[in-house]
Amino acid sequence: MPVTTVEKDLDQLTITIVADFTAPLRRLWDAYTDPRQIERFWGPPTYPAAFLRHDAVAGGRSVYAMTGPEGDVHYGCWEWTSADAPRSFAVLDRFSDAAGVPNTELPATRVEFAFEETDTGSRLTTTSRFDSLEQMQQLIDMGMLEGTREAMAQIDQVLADLASFAAERAVEAQILSDTQVRVARVIRGTVDQVWRAHNDAALMQRWLLGPDGWSMPVCEIATTVGDSYRYEWQRDGGDERFGFTGELLESEAPHRAVTTEAMIGMNFPATLNELTLTEVEGGTLLALVITYANAEQRDAVLATGMTDGMETSYRRLEGLLQPTLA
Structure with a gap:
């Protein structure tokens, strides 16, 4: 003991x-x-x-x-x-x-x-x-x-x-309650770098793409509490397109941001997304607590394999940050 x-x-x-x-x-x-x-x-x-x-x-x-x-x-x-x-x-x-x-x-x-x-x-x-x-x-x-x-x-x-919290771990989602999920990953980069990566439109369009074969033609960032944001993705060489919009509710640079998020053109309830960045050994722990309207919505979103797309994006982000850290 x-x-x-x-x-x-x-x-x-x-x-x-x-x-x-x-x-x-x-x-x-x-x-x-x-x-x-x-x-x-x-x-x-x-x-x-x-x-x-x-x-x-x-x-x-x-x-x-x-x-x-x-x-x-x-x-x-x-x-x-x-x-x-x-x-x-x-x-x-x-x-x-x-x-x-x-x-x-x-x-x-x-x-x-x-x-x-x-x-x-x-x-x-x-x-x-x-x-x-x-x-x-x-x-x-x-x-x-x-x-x-x-x-x-x-x-x-x-x-x-050590293995459960190492920087080599992929994105993981943990159910916190009937309506809440925490998505977490250590990003090899400083807190300031990871914050900027979420608030610089030109940089976001280079890494927040999910699986290969998609681009992000619309990236309108909310810079002030009360502002709205809008993100849209399009499959390369096709017409398939989707996006999200929401409002910035809290912003405490470079550690915390709270937004709502709703899928454009869909009648699903908006989620509440709480992003926290924490310095840890090996980089920055990105923790995203998502609050859904109910357990059914939570389970439906998790079943889409959202963490796989997030992992691809975060690996792409690390590739952009590593030359800066070298």
């Missing part, structure tokens, strides 16, 4: 947990900032977590759901108050509803995560700060310490599983 010490300071209203790992510092940092990894250990085994949003930057937000053995779902959210990769980050951890709206009737905890190298690997010191002794005791009574120990006992297995 990685937890080496647990110290309660009633005068300072803090609980400090120290855990040691044999993994390198950067590997441990990525485990906390990559939503695919942290959700494998954030909740105890009986309450596994799913991160619906995870902005690993100062000013960002995270929203997670923990599902119990009886199917009961409990939500929490983080407000990222600081982030200094790969050394430290701090969050305000709260209970919330499914939309990530904090529950002000339950205690909030200010948590600082400090990462450091050791002779045998790396160490994580987690300091939780409370507003009152009553709040501190309330969370202890709710099983905070036991849950944290059980959760952190799972980290070693995640850290050892």
